[in-house]
Amino acid sequence: MKIGSPPVALVETWIQLVRTENIDMEVRNRASKMLKEKIGDTVDILAYVKKHNLKIK
Incomplete structure (x- = not known):
């Protein structure tokens, strides 16, 4: 896990x-990129x- 984890x-x-x-693929990709960059x-x-x-729904 990266140092200085982002807020929950x-x-x-x-x-x-x-x-x-049903969200634009660009938005989904950006969110995925941020998760990987900020957490791992x-x-x-x-x-x-x-x-x-x-809780993951």
Whole structure:
């Protein structure tokens, strides 16, 4: 996980944008890019979700 993790609310927003199918693909790609840049790879993102007890719908 990257140093200085982003706020939980921001990560929740990025995850929601990535998972919403009826949103422009450019928006989804940008949200995915931000998750990877600010948190790390998929394993790091899942660790962040677990650590902060986020609910993925």
